Amino acid sequence: MDQFYGIFLYIISLLTMGGIYAILALGLNIQWGFTGLFNAGIAGFFAIGAYVSAILTTAPSLRHLGGYELPYVVSFAAAMVVSGIIAWAVGKVCLKLRADYLAIATIGIAEIFRLILKNETWATNGPRGVSMIPKPFETLPEPWNHLCFLGLILAVIVVIYLLLETARNSPWGRVMTAIRENEKSAMAAGKDIEKFRMEAFVAGCMLMALAGAFIAHYLKFIGPNATDPLTSTFLVWVMLVVGGSANNRGAILGAFLMWTIWSASEILTSRLPDELAIRTAYIRIFLIGLALQIFLQRFPKGIFPEVRPKPERRQSVSDGVTDNATSR
Amino acid sequence: MSNSELQTVLELDQIIGGYGDTQILHGVSMRVDPGEIVVIIGPNGAGKSTAMKAVFGLLNLSGGKVRLNGEDITNMPPDQVVHHGVCYVPQTSNIFPSLTVEENLEMGAFVRTDDFRPRLQELYDIFPPLAEKRRQAAGTLSGGQRQMVAMAKAMMLEPQILLLDEPTAGLSPKYRGEIFAIVKTVNATGTPILMVEQNAKQALKIANRGYVLVDGKNKFEGSGHDLLEDAEVAEMFLGGGAPP
Amino acid sequence: MMEFINFYLIPGLVLGSIYALGAIGITLTFSILRFANFAHGETMLLGVYITYSLVQFSGVHPLIALPFGALLTVIVVLGIDRAFYKPFRNSPTIMVVIASFGMMLMVRSMVQFIWGVQLKGMTQGIQRPMIFFDSLRISPKHITIIGAAIVLMLAVHYLLSRTKIGKAMRAMSDSPELAKLTGIDTEKVVRMTWIVGGALATAAGVFLAIDTHIDTNMGFKMLLPMFAAAILGGIGRPFGAVAGGLVIGIVEEISSYPWIGVEPLLNPGYKAGVAFAIMIGMLLWRPSGLFKGKVF
Numbered sequence: 073m074d075q076f077y078g079i080f081l082y083i084i085s086l087l088t089m090g091g092i093y094a095i096l097a098l099g100l101n102i103q104w105g106f107t108g109l110f111n112a113g114i115a116g117f118f119a120i121g122a123y124v125s126a127i128l129t130t131a132p133s134l135r136h137l138g139g140y141e142l143p144y145v146v147s148f149a150a151a152m153v154v155s156g157i158i159a160w161a162v163g164k165v166c167l168k169l170r171a172d173y174l175a176i177a178t179i180g181i182a183e184i185f186r187l188i189l190k191n192e193t194w195a196t197n198g199p200r201g202v203s204m205i206p207k208p209f210e211t212l213p214e215p216w217n218h219l220c221f222l223g224l225i226l227a228v229i230v231v232i233y234l235l236l237e238t239a240r241n242s243p244w245g246r247v248m249t250a251i252r253e254n255e256k257s258a259m260a261a262g263k264d265i266e267k268f269r270m271e272a273f274v275a276g277c278m279l280m281a282l283a284g285a286f287i288a289h290y291l292k293f294i295g296p297n298a299t300d301p302l303t304s305t306f307l308v309w310v311m312l313v314v315g316g317s318a319n320n321r322g323a324i325l326g327a328f329l330m331w332t333i334w335s336a337s338e339i340l341t342s343r344l345p346d347e348l349a350i351r352t353a354y355i356r357i358f359l360i361g362l363a364l365q366i367f368l369q370r371f372p373k374g375i376f377p378e379v380r381p382k383p384e385r386r387q388s389v390s391d392g393v394t395d396n397a398t399s400r
Numbered sequence: 401m402s403n404s405e406l407q408t409v410l411e412l413d414q415i416i417g418g419y420g421d422t423q424i425l426h427g428v429s430m431r432v433d434p435g436e437i438v439v440i441i442g443p444n445g446a447g448k449s450t451a452m453k454a455v456f457g458l459l460n461l462s463g464g465k466v467r468l469n470g471e472d473i474t475n476m477p478p479d480q481v482v483h484h485g486v487c488y489v490p491q492t493s494n495i496f497p498s499l500t501v502e503e504n505l506e507m508g509a510f511v512r513t514d515d516f517r518p519r520l521q522e523l524y525d526i527f528p529p530l531a532e533k534r535r536q537a538a539g540t541l542s543g544g545q546r547q548m549v550a551m552a553k554a555m556m557l558e559p560q561i562l563l564l565d566e567p568t569a570g571l572s573p574k575y576r577g578e579i580f581a582i583v584k585t586v587n588a589t590g591t592p593i594l595m596v597e598q599n600a601k602q603a604l605k606i607a608n609r610g611y612v613l614v615d616g617k618n619k620f621e622g623s624g625h626d627l628l629e630d631a632e633v634a635e636m637f638l639g640g641g642a643p644p
Numbered sequence: 645m646m647e648f649i650n651f652y653l654i655p656g657l658v659l660g661s662i663y664a665l666g667a668i669g670i671t672l673t674f675s676i677l678r679f680a681n682f683a684h685g686e687t688m689l690l691g692v693y694i695t696y697s698l699v700q701f702s703g704v705h706p707l708i709a710l711p712f713g714a715l716l717t718v719i720v721v722l723g724i725d726r727a728f729y730k731p732f733r734n735s736p737t738i739m740v741v742i743a744s745f746g747m748m749l750m751v752r753s754m755v756q757f758i759w760g761v762q763l764k765g766m767t768q769g770i771q772r773p774m775i776f777f778d779s780l781r782i783s784p785k786h787i788t789i790i791g792a793a794i795v796l797m798l799a800v801h802y803l804l805s806r807t808k809i810g811k812a813m814r815a816m817s818d819s820p821e822l823a824k825l826t827g828i829d830t831e832k833v834v835r836m837t838w839i840v841g842g843a844l845a846t847a848a849g850v851f852l853a854i855d856t857h858i859d860t861n862m863g864f865k866m867l868l869p870m871f872a873a874a875i876l877g878g879i880g881r882p883f884g885a886v887a888g889g890l891v892i893g894i895v896e897e898i899s900s901y902p903w904i905g906v907e908p909l910l911n912p913g914y915k916a917g918v919a920f921a922i923m924i925g926m927l928l929w930r931p932s933g934l935f936k937g938k939v940f
């Protein structure tokens with residue numbers, strides 16, 4: 073009986089983490105899937121959200137900035153706003169240029185943010201991170217606290233999904249597709265491409281911060297190395313590419329699927345003898361990387377291929393061999 | 401003029417194709433016989449450049465054949481086409497601007513394994529301004545001189561046929577005359593030339609034959625002289641009225 | 645004054661030479677293959693570990709093992725190009741950027757798997773600095789690094805300006821399309837680009853390892869400075885990359901000199917941010933870099 077209860081709790085945690093990653097993947101989907109923007113610093117925006125919300129909600133502590141004890145609604149909103157402002161600044165510099173530059177700059181901003189977290193000890197407690205972060209529903213009895221938290225995340229995903237689907241089918245979404253596929257003709261149609269790109273980039277980064285806020289409260293702790301910045305950025309990319317970029321359901325499915333594989337494989341390898349367990353951890357990362365490469369080459373459309381929002385009067389890709397959808 | 405015992409050098413046979421899914425050429429045919437200068441004229445966007453790119457395997461052809469000396473070279477990748485002795489001067493970005501003039505010509509000889517020095521000297525004789533500026537970055541030259549670099553670069557291989565896409569576009573009348581003179585000189589050495597031109601009158605004067613392309617289809621064809629005389633062609637492309 | 649030269653300027657010059665060598669590879673791949681290669685730092689990492697193993701195995705000086713380490717690294721890099729980048733040659737270049745992003749993790753995790761994550765040293769023992777003019781102190785390893793870097797840069801210059809394949813590399817960086825139309829064997833040019841980039845990255849990594857130590861994060865740490873150097877110098881300008889590398893190396897070091905008062909001007913913890921700041925400034929002010937490179 074105990075064992076079943078353990079499995080039950082494990083599945084809940086799997087779904088919760090998968091759900092948080094789904095929010096990240098949806099954020100990346102706005103940027104990459106719909107608009108063709110390469111964000112290589114997901115972990116940075118994620119961390120921004122986590123720290124902002126953590127600092128705003130924790131009880132006073134001598135170790136770090138805090139003691140505001142604000143309600144979650146405020147802290148979550150603040151997390152998203154701060155991340156959005158930073159994204160706007162990065163976008164101002166890079167969105168004019170080709171995607172490569174944005175990728176470099178986002179990797180950079182994530183790294184800078186990590187430096188700040190490590191060095192500004194007065195605010196962040198440095199490498200030791202912020203702990204004792206409150207968690208929604210934590211006062212409820214044992215399985216219900218976890219279940220309610222999971223319910224909250226799933227509800228948020230549903231809301232985001234519906235919003236994104238509406239946006240995708242709106243004129244805004246169609247302009248996005250046009251920009252991604254043929255910048256010149258979109259420009260000729262008098263669209264301010266940079267503005268649309270900026271909207272997508274900022275919106276995506278705000279979702280990433282939201283996911284960050286969730287993880288801080290879920291784990292009740294956040295530190296600069298809580299997750300290796302690259303591995304987590306990378307996982308989100310794999311999730312989106314495997315699930316199917318430019319498809320919101322693909323992003324969600326990819327997140328749950330890859331998180332399950334990632335987490336289950338960790339359980340398997342952790343049973344190995346210590347020395348071997350540490351080494352096989354690297355093999356897991358390697359294999360995830362390989363999975364990405366295989367999908368890119370063999371199944372570039374992912375599990376759920378893109379579904380066009382309403383037919384437009386433009387020639388669609390009919391041969392389907394090369395995916396022109398990714399010209400930026 | 402064309403010599404019927406000799407084989408046609410280059411032939412486009414009912415070419416259909418375009419970029420991606422957009423079809424631009426709807427059955428274009430033309431040929432170049434040994435020793436000829438053939439000119440393609442037509443309005444902007446008619447598909448003149450596209451027809452040239454078709455020879456070079458830069459297009460998705462959905463129909464038709466390209467033949468070189470009778471051999472089928474349809475959809476052959478560009479570097480192979482060069483190996484077969486077809487050289488091409490595109491309409492735009494036809495030089496390597498950061499390389500010196502001499503380096504540009506050297507690149508033109510990339511596929512050669514023998515000593516290209518003698519050929520280099522020959523070309524410097526045909527294009528004297530280039531000899532002077534051989535050490536200068538090609539991007540710093542004037543428009544006319546760049547065009548010379550582009551042509552000289554394409555001729556490093558002693559090609560079997562030379563394709564020129566609007567070699568005189570945007571040039572002053574002085575340079576225009578010079579380029580046409582060079583085209584004639586090169587042709588006199590036995591190299592057939594297929595050339596797209598906007599300066600139709602001047603071009604048709606030196607041409608053996610010409611094609612008029614409109615909306616991706618052959619509209620007229622004939623000897624340079626006939627096209628110059630043709631009232632309809634004259635009205636459309638030669639600035640109105642019959643030629644003097 | 646001498647303190648400034650000995651402890652800030654010279655280390656800056658050493659670090660700058662290392663960045664410069666790495667940035668040449670970045671700028672060449674960016675301009676010739678037209679994509680930002682995120683795995684370049686990890687190429688360097690791989691080169692360092694391979695050379696380290698050769699040194700352990702044979703006991704020779706790292707500089708002697710370096711050419712062999714570079715050779716093996718280049719072979720791996722050519723294999724990676726073949727298997728993971730070449731399939732995207734005719735696709736939008738962003739696909740290769742993603743592939744290289746994935747490669748970054750694959751290479752690093754492989755290195756971590758094979759060699760473990762403990763710190764290692766390339767050379768043993770402490771070297772006594774040599775003293776010139778009474779007060780100029782330079783350690784022999786710094787002289788070696790700067791000297792070897794200069795030799796390598798001259799070699800690159802010779803390759804690009806005197807050899808046929810080098811000129812073809814420059815031609816392809818001007819215009820890949822025209823290079824094809826000219827009959828240039830573009831695949832050969834691509835291979836040469838990987839060879840040069842891979843070998844220089846290995847050299848840069850080994851120099852860094854000689855100067856400091858070896859750890860599995862060194863490749864990633866080098867990535868931003870190398871990109872910043874390439875952008876500062878102008879994409880497609882190898883000598884711009886060298887200048888960019890030197891500037892960034894020197895600025896990183898002297899940024900923690902106590903210019904005002906006795907405190908370091910910039911908290912050394914933020915040293916790694918200097919490259920980023922310079923890069924952003926450059927993208928804002930002049931994306932084509934100091935030497936008029938390409939902007940995509």
Ligand SMILES: Nc1ncnc2c1ncn2[C@@H]1O[C@H](COP(=O)(O)OP(=O)(O)OP(=O)(O)O)[C@@H](O)[C@H]1O
Nearest residue numbers: 419422424442443444445446447448449450451491
């Ligand atoms: N790379 C391309 N991709 C998509 N369409 C193209 C491309 N190049 C040209 N086109 C289109 O193909 C058509 C024919 O173009 P082409 O360049 O062959 O015309 P042209 O006859 O050479 O005109 P011009 O006198 O202006 O050089 C035009 O409608 C043009 O917009």
Ligand SMILES: [Mg+2]
Nearest residue numbers: 448449450491
């Ligand atoms: Mg044209």
